[in-house]
Amino acid sequence: MAHSTARVRRVRSASTRRAEIVRLAAELFDQEGYHQTSMETLAARAGVAKPTLYHYFSGKEAILREIHRDFIEPLIARHEMRLTTSMRPRQLLLEAMGDVLELMDTHRGHVRVFFEHHRELPPAAHAEVQARRDAYETHIEAVIERGVREGEFRAIDVRLTTLSIFGMCNWAYQWFQSEGSMRPREIAYLMWDIVERGIGAPGTV
Template identity: 55%
Template sequence: MPAHSHTPAADGRAATRRPPKRRAEIIERSAALFDARGYHSASMEDIAAAVGIRKTTLYHYFRSKDEILACIHDEFLDLLIERQQRRAALGMRPDQLVLETMEDILELMETHRGHVRVFFEHHRELPPDAHEAISRKRKRYEEEVRATIRDGVEQGAFRPVDPGMATLALFGMCNWAYQWYDASGPLSARQIAHTFWDMLLRGIASRPDGR
């Protein structure tokens, strides 16, 4: 079924009145299904089967596959932003905040693997209104990370670097790790985050004493 095909709910607000637990289950199963089969290959009928409900029942919770896709993006960003803001309120040092930021992204590969793949591979498929809202939220999160690095430079914790470039370097290291990360491999997601963090803050050049 094409992504835009759906049976509209009788009331446009009906989805928001449905039990949040079942909606959360649908989002979770859909993310796993999109990870395993691809967003374009999975239909609303496939999603309903994965959740164990009839397709007609699924339409009571979500009006289209596009809407589920937007919810996966939204949920993923909410997880990152909530953790970032909670730690910032604790007054953690900039270097600690950078490490925690990297751990967030990499640990989600274990806890929300489907969300990670959908977020990085299927943002172009978002409908226009959702794409605009998600883009604003994404920029908000990126600015919070950039502000952390900027604070670190101002406080002397980091050497004078361009916070924007440093932020891009951080995301460049972490964002695509899901493509090669193996949960059964020798390093956990947290260990990889620590390795990346060390490389980002200290580089890979040897010290003058050869260590």
């Protein structure tokens, strides 16, 4: 029993250390650039010897894959959890937009890497990550389709609407500041208001 407990602790410790390395790497890639950051630099920032760093990850590409997973998997998990509830399409879309904005706050270093460096992944990892991104996109399309089908949204181009919502949320990493006057979910509510009601004044359309 003692051996089993010790093994669990070692596994947890290794998992925690890997997560910390990924977080530090995401920050460095965001600040210095993916190509400009070496494994030596990352090892120094993490306070470990370079061979120790290679014990956890085979190289920068392996870390890059983990960064992408850390960003996309929470989005999918949260959305799939909400699909088990009675939420209507409007609320599902609003919550999805809030998720993206909140991750830009809590996973600041991951965001730029996720949107700008997925092409640096090796083919197999890129295909894996792209499949998950596509799965999430399909989820959002399905919500919009449901809204149209049930009369909650007007007849619209579902694909273009999906891309427009993603474009609005995803581009926010270029200007969002954690120390700004509005919190991520507040911004999401304002964005959703623009999506749902447009910008025309009442009576002018």
